[in-house]
Structures are given as structure tokens and as C-alpha cells.
Amino acid sequence: xxxxxxxxxxxxxxxxxxxxxxxxxxxxxxxxxxxxxxxxxxxxxxxxxxxxxxxxxxxxxxxxxxxxxxxxxxxxxxxxxxxxxxxxxxxxxxxxxxxxxxxxxxxxxxxxxxxxxxxxxxxxxxxxxxxxxxxxxxxxxxxxxxxxxxxxxxxxxxxxxxxxxxxxxxxxxxxxxxxxxxxxxxxxxxxxxxxxxxxxxxxxxxxxxxxxxxxxxxxxxxxxxxxxxxxxxxxxxxxxxxxxxxxxxxxxxxxxxxxxxxxxxxxxxxxxxxxxxxxxxxxxxxxxxxxxxxxxxxxxxxxxxxxxxxxxxxxxxxxxxxxxxxxxxxxxxxxx
Amino acid sequence: xxxxxxxxxxxxxxxxxxxxxxxxxxxxxxxxxxxxxxxxxxxxxxxxxxxxxxxxxxxxxxxxxxxxxxxxxxxxxxxxxxxxxxxxxxxxxxxxxxxxxxxxxxxxxxxxxxxxxxxxxxxxxxxxxxxxxxxxxxxxxxxxxxxxxxxxxxxxxxxxxxxxxxxxxxxxxxxxxxxxxxxxxxxxxxxxxxxxxxxxxxxxxxxxxxxxxxxxxxxxxxxxxxxxxxxxxxxxxxxxxxxxxxxxxxxxxxxxxxxxxxxxxxxxxxxxxxxxxxxxxxxxxxxxxxxxxxxxxxxxxxxxxxxxxxxxxxxxxxxxxxxxxxxxxxxxxxxx
DNA sequence: ATTAGTAAATAAAACCTTTTAGCGCAATTT
DNA sequence: AAATTGCGCTAAAAGGTTTTATTTACTAAT
Numbered sequence: 001x002x003x004x005x006x007x008x009x010x011x012x013x014x015x016x017x018x019x020x021x022x023x024x025x026x027x028x029x030x031x032x033x034x035x036x037x038x039x040x041x042x043x044x045x046x047x048x049x050x051x052x053x054x055x056x057x058x059x060x061x062x063x064x065x066x067x068x069x070x071x072x073x074x075x076x077x078x079x080x081x082x083x084x085x086x087x088x089x090x091x092x093x094x095x096x097x098x099x100x101x102x103x104x105x106x107x108x109x110x111x112x113x114x115x116x117x118x119x120x121x122x123x124x125x126x127x128x129x130x131x132x133x134x135x136x137x138x139x140x141x142x143x144x145x146x147x148x149x150x151x152x153x154x155x156x157x158x159x160x161x162x163x164x165x166x167x168x169x170x171x172x173x174x175x176x177x178x179x180x181x182x183x184x185x186x187x188x189x190x191x192x193x194x195x196x197x198x199x200x201x202x203x204x205x206x207x208x209x210x211x212x213x214x215x216x217x218x219x220x221x222x223x224x225x226x227x228x229x230x231x232x233x234x235x236x237x238x239x240x241x242x243x244x245x246x247x248x249x250x251x252x253x254x255x256x257x258x259x260x261x262x263x264x265x266x267x268x269x270x271x272x273x274x275x276x277x278x279x280x281x282x283x284x285x286x287x288x289x290x291x292x293x294x295x296x297x298x299x300x301x302x303x304x305x306x307x308x309x310x311x312x313x314x315x316x317x318x319x320x321x322x323x324x325x326x327x328x329x330x331x332x333x334x335x336x
Numbered sequence: 337x338x339x340x341x342x343x344x345x346x347x348x349x350x351x352x353x354x355x356x357x358x359x360x361x362x363x364x365x366x367x368x369x370x371x372x373x374x375x376x377x378x379x380x381x382x383x384x385x386x387x388x389x390x391x392x393x394x395x396x397x398x399x400x401x402x403x404x405x406x407x408x409x410x411x412x413x414x415x416x417x418x419x420x421x422x423x424x425x426x427x428x429x430x431x432x433x434x435x436x437x438x439x440x441x442x443x444x445x446x447x448x449x450x451x452x453x454x455x456x457x458x459x460x461x462x463x464x465x466x467x468x469x470x471x472x473x474x475x476x477x478x479x480x481x482x483x484x485x486x487x488x489x490x491x492x493x494x495x496x497x498x499x500x501x502x503x504x505x506x507x508x509x510x511x512x513x514x515x516x517x518x519x520x521x522x523x524x525x526x527x528x529x530x531x532x533x534x535x536x537x538x539x540x541x542x543x544x545x546x547x548x549x550x551x552x553x554x555x556x557x558x559x560x561x562x563x564x565x566x567x568x569x570x571x572x573x574x575x576x577x578x579x580x581x582x583x584x585x586x587x588x589x590x591x592x593x594x595x596x597x598x599x600x601x602x603x604x605x606x607x608x609x610x611x612x613x614x615x616x617x618x619x620x621x622x623x624x625x626x627x628x629x630x631x632x633x634x635x636x637x638x639x640x641x642x643x644x645x646x647x648x649x650x651x652x653x654x655x656x657x658x659x660x661x662x663x664x665x666x667x668x669x670x671x672x
Numbered sequence: 673a674t675t676a677g678t679a680a681a682t683a684a685a686a687c688c689t690t691t692t693a694g695c696g697c698a699a700t701t702t
Numbered sequence: 703a704a705a706t707t708g709c710g711c712t713a714a715a716a717g718g719t720t721t722t723a724t725t726t727a728c729t730a731a732t
Binding site: 065075084088119278 | 388390391392393395396401411412414417418420421424433434435436437438452455456457590593594597612613614616617618619621
């Protein structure tokens with residue numbers, strides 16, 4: 001266990017000052033008019049001894065950590081998991097690192113996590129905000145630390161934001177069900193004020209209105225257990241004799257599928273919001289509204305990096321189109 | 337955007353020294369015989385102004401970051417995703433934080449990530465090591481930084497390790513297939529020297545030997561595309577007229593299922609290693625060898641924390657039992 | 673009256689960088 | 703001739719903690 005080598009060791013070994021070494025290592029050799037000969041000598045030596053600066057000391061001095069905080073709803077949901085992975089590899093190329101945490105939609109936990117990231121002086125945030133997090137986000141903004149929201153936002157707060165066109169996604173999905181001649185189309189959502197949920201509701205309702213159909217809406221408690229969700233979904237689908245259902249999230253759809261298995265009823269035509277491995281494999285495979293995960297991740301990073309570099313002033317809101325992936329679960333209804 | 341408050345501000349405001357404040361804040365008031373009156377005065381004031389020490393400065397001084405590095409194979413695989421989540425919440429309670437990264441089984445990326453975590457001075461590592469990472473792990477050990485491996489290990493290296501009993505899991509699964517009267521039982525694995533794969537192979541082979549059955553083994557390239565995997569699995573299952581298959585990972589099983597859908601052949605009886613939402617939902621539902629995720633996460637953290645506190649000297653290897661969850665995909669064979 | 677001991681607090685060093693301000697000298701401009 | 707500029711480099715401050723070694727002001731013992 002050998003001792004870490006310091007910048008002062010380099011300076012001493014080469015008989016020059018620490019400052020000079022620091023300038024050279026931070027690509028300020030030209031700017032500070034340090035001779036090429038010396039620059040090369042330092043660089044060679046540094047490489048030879050494998051010197052790596054102490055990132056902590058660096059951060060302490062500069063106030064920059066090159067770490068970004070990613071606060072997401074649930075890392076085990078593949079939608080978020082995939083976004084996290086894409087973000088991770090994107091920022092990696094730019095020399096940034098990610099610390100992530102899942103909130104599981106718990107406001108208090110989210111607040112704590114944000115506080116902790118703030119204490120660790122992350123350079124910026126990407127957040128899927130839970131209900132009730134508006135003030136915290138506002139505080140971050142006031143502290144002048146870049147924040148980009150995704151998946152949902154706060155209507156009353158000017159923030160950078162990247163998300164999918166939830167209205168259009170739900171509208172297209174519902175319209176598709178109408179076209180396929182379904183007559184009793186239900187919508188499953190959550191008790192939540194989050195914008196993405198509201199937009200999906202509105203998309204559903206608008207399409208139903210356009211087609212002059214009666215709407216059926218069931219909301220599930222956000223903290224409901226799997227069993228509770230399954231039971232209420234069974235009741236919703238069976239008692240209303242629905243012939244089609246649009247689920248506003250992939251896990252609600254999965255709860256629905258589990259319910260149909262557990263309570264042994266036939267799942268009607270269905271569409272889920274957000275794709276999932278399950279949906280491609282099932283018999284019949286499930287039609288989904290798929291969010292442009294890659295584009296979302298790319299835009300999140302781009303906006304955050306621009307902000308970190310101070311290159312943008314006005315807030316940016318990006319709304320990206322969803323794609324309806326039509327599979328077997330929404331074949332045209334056979335009228336008896 | 338108000339200025340951050342410092343420990344020196346506290347000291348000045350109360351007319352005492354920085355040292356005293358520091359002692360009190362670090363629970364050394366008694367040890368350093370600081371009067372209770374003063375202790376209370378400081379604590380109250382700190383609470384009132386909401387002082388939070390600068391974690392960077394703290395880490396720079398103490399050499400401890402209270403951050404642990406988690407290097408896993410693939411965060412989007414629910415097996416790893418769930419372990420990550422459990423670990424995250426466990427260490428959170430202990431005041432530690434997690435930085436994670438996925439390697440996707442790329443050695444070079446793994447090396448880079450470990451180097452970067454090391455540069456950031458994480459206090460300890462939890463690693464699912466890729467092939468070829470032995471030297472890097474050895475170096476970490478020599479630098480006296482705690483490392484716990486999981487899922488797989490290096491036979492030639494004395495390290496802490498937590499994993500499932502892969503041999504027993506595969507053995508039980510294979511024995512179950514034999515009992516159900518299947519006669520042509522295949523095993524799908526990876527071209528990899530990783531221990532967990534070898535152990536699963538051996539479990540399969542041992543059970544086949546015990547039952548005096550011919551074995552069928554197919555290996556898939558680790559970097560194979562989904563399509564390549566699907567094609568070779570189709571050939572393996574169809575050409576050998578297998579009536580049962582044991583898949584050594586959940587994603588191989590999923591590739592198999594996709595293949596049966598794409599190439600339109602009937603999937604024989606099957607068992608997958610590691611559970612997955614899909615497996616419960618499919619018709620028929622899939623029998624799995626389930627690893628004790630919760631126990632694995634708990635033991636990983638326990639061992640790492642003990643090591644961080646210097647409470648253990650000898651290396652610990654924990655092998656935890658797997659559970660065979662019998663579902664519909666392995667109903668007894670009907671002999672014609 | 674001196675010494676020893678102790679309680680309560682502190683000054684200063686240490687952790688390792690980056691960055692500001694400036695030095696000494698030669699060449700150029702006023 | 704005096705003032706300015708350019709060059710190549712550096713001393714020292716700053717960033718905010720923790721911790722070691724020490725001081726101060728007492729009381730108790732010799």
C-alpha cells in the first residue's frame with residue numbers, strides 16, 4: 001500500500017513550482033505562456049509516475065464535482081432503468097458521473113435525497129419530481145444550481161423539462177381502440193396530480209369525446225399494494241363489461257394482467273403506456289404507447305450540459321412524440 | 337442565493353473557537369470534556385441557522401467519503417436492479433451513499449469505472465466482476481480498500497464474497513425435470529469462465545449423471561445480439577428434439593421465449609435461473625430458480641460495513657441457498 | 673509558596689488542489 | 703531616458719473541515 005503521489009511531489013522532482021504543474025495539467029499551458037519544453041517534460045513525468053489529482057481537493061477548490069444527481073421514481077421499472085442507463089453512458093463521455101437514487105414516489109425521501117446531493121455539491125440535477133416537491137425544486141433554482149425535470153413538471157414553475165407528448169400518446173391509443181370498433185373503453189390511472197397522468201387522462205377523454213363514446217375511468221392509489229390494485233382492476237373491467245382498456249403506466253398494465261390470471265377473467269383488448277419486455281412476449285402480445293427513451297435521455301443531458309456551461313438562459317421545455325406500437329392485443333373487434 | 341454558512345461563522349457568532357464547534361458536532365463533546373452548557377448552546381445555534389458541514393472538506397480531511405461504489409453487470413436486468421435497490425436503501429440507513437455503474441460485461445469499462453471510483457475515493461466496493469478483472473481487484477485489495485464480490489468470484493483470489501448456491505440451484509432444477517419424466521433435457525449457458533456459470537453447469541451435469549441421462553449443452557456468446565441468440569436457441573431446441581431446457585440466466589430464457597414466438601416452435605418444458613416479472617405472467621408461467629435477493633443484498637452490506645469498521649480480518653464467503661419455484665412450465669410429462 | 677494535576681478550550685497544522693497577484697528581466701514603445 | 707509590455711514562472715492565499723499539540727485558569731497537594 002504505497003502512498004498516493006501528490007502534485008507537490010511532481011513539482012519537487014522536477015524542480016519547479018506546484019503552480020506550473022497545475023497550469024499544465026489543466027490545459028492552461030498556452031494561456032499561461034509556459035514553454036513547450038517544460039510542458040512536455042511535466043506531461044511525460046506525470047504519465048510516467050501515473051499521477052492522478054485528488055478529485056476531492058480539486059472539487060473543494062473549484063466548487064465543481066463533475067457529478068450529477070439523478071433522482072428517479074423507481075430504478076427497477078425498466079422505463080426508468082433504461083433512461084438511467086442511457087443518461088449514465090452519455091454523461092460519462094463528457095467526463096461527468098452520475099449518482100442516482102430512487103424515491104418510489106415518496107416526497108420526504110425525495111427531499112432528503114436532494115438535500116444530500118446538494119450537500120455533496122453535485123453540479124446539477126435531473127429529477128422526476130413527486131407531488132409536493134415544487135418548493136424544493138424552487139429552492140434549488142434559487143441556489144443557482146441547474147435542474148432539469150423529466151417525465152412530469154410543475155405548471156407553476158419555470159423549469160427546464162423533457163418529456164413525452166402524453167396527451168397525443170393517450171389520444172392516439174384511444175383513437176386506435178375506437179377505430180378497432182371497441183365500444184366500452186376504460187382508462188386506468190393513478191390518484192396523482194402529476195402532469196403526465198393528467199395529460200394522459202385528457203388525451204383519453206378527448207378521443208372518447210371525438211368518437212362520442214361513454215368514458216370509464218378507474219384510479220388506483222399510488223401506494224396501493226399489488227393485491228389491492230389487482231382487485232380494483234378486476235372489478236373495474238368485469239363490472240363495466242369493458243371490451244378494451246388503456247393503462248396509463250406499464251406497471252398498472254402488469255397488475256391488470258396478473259389480475260386476469262389470478263381471478264381468471266379474460267383480459268379485453270388492451271394498451272399500456274410505456275413498453276416492457278413482458279408485453280412483447282405475452283400471448284397475445286400487448287400494444288403499447290412507447291416513449292422515445294433515447295431521445296429523452298439525450299435531450300436531458302444536452303440541456304443540462306448547456307446549462308452547466310452557462311450557454312442557455314431561457315428555460316427549455318421539450319415535448320417528444322410517442323409511438324403507438326400496435327401488437328396483437330388490439331385486433332379489430334369481431335362483432336357478433 | 338445566500339452564502340453557505342461555515343463552521344467558522346458559528347464559532348465567531350458564539351465567540352468560541354472552531355475546534356470546539358467541530359468537537360461538539362462530531363460527538364466528541366464528552367470525550368473532550370466540553371461543558372454541557374456550551375455543548376447545548378452550540379447545538380441549538382447550529383440547528384437554528386441550519387448549518388450543514390461541507391462534505392467535501394470533511395472528506396478531504398478525513399479521507400473518508402461515506403460513498404460506496406457499486407459495479408454491476410447491467411442495471412436494466414431486474415435481478416441486478418433489485419439488488420441495487422435493496423443495497424441502496426440498506427446503506428442509506430447507515431449514512432452511506434451509493435454510486436453505481438453498469439459494466440455490461442466489458443472488462444475495459446469495468447477497469448475504468450473502478451479507477452474512477454478509486455480516484456473519487458469511495459470507501460469501499462461491491463463488484464460483480466467480469467472475466468479478466470482479477471488483477472484490478474487484487475490491486476484494490478493491496479491498496480487496503482474493502483471489496484466484496486458478488487454473483488461470482490475468482491477462485492485464485494482470497495476475497496469477501498456473497499452469492500447463491502448455483503450448483504445446488506441448477507442441480508435441484510435439473511432433478512425436478514428428471515422427476516417430471518423429461519428425457520431430453522438441455523442446458524443453455526454462456527461462453528464465459530465466470531464461476532456462477534461453471535457452477536450451474538456442474539449442477540446440471542451432476543443431476544443428469546445421477547439420472548443416467550444424456551446431456552445437451554448449448555453455449556451462447558456473451559456479446560451475441562438478441563437475434564443471434566434466438567437463432568442458436570431455436571436450432572438447439574429443435575434439432576435435438578429437447579423436451580425440457582434449463583436456461584442459466586433469465587435473459588437467455590427470455591431470448592428462448594422470443595425465439596419460440598419468432599420461429600413458431602413450441603417451447604418445451606423450461607426452467608430459468610433468476611426470476612423475472614415475465615415468468616409469472618406467461619401462459620404457461622415459468623418455473624424458476626430464484627436467488628435470495630434480499631439475503632444477498634443484506635449480507636453484502638453487512639460484510640462491507642464490518643470491513644469498513646475494521647471489525648473482521650479473515651475473508652468471508654457466503655453461499656446462500658436458491659429456491660426452486662415450481663410453476664406451470666414443468667408439469668409432469670405426459671407419456672404417449 | 674511552589675508544584676502537580678485537571679478541566680475547558682484553542683491555535684495551528686494538515687488534507688491537496690486551483691488561482692490570484694506579482695516578480696524579475698528583457699524588449700519595445702513613448 | 704522613462705514608461706510600458708511581454709515572457710516564463712512562482713509564492714501564497716483560498717477552499718472548509720478535522721485533529722494534534724498546547725495554552726489558560728483553576729484546584730489540590732506538597
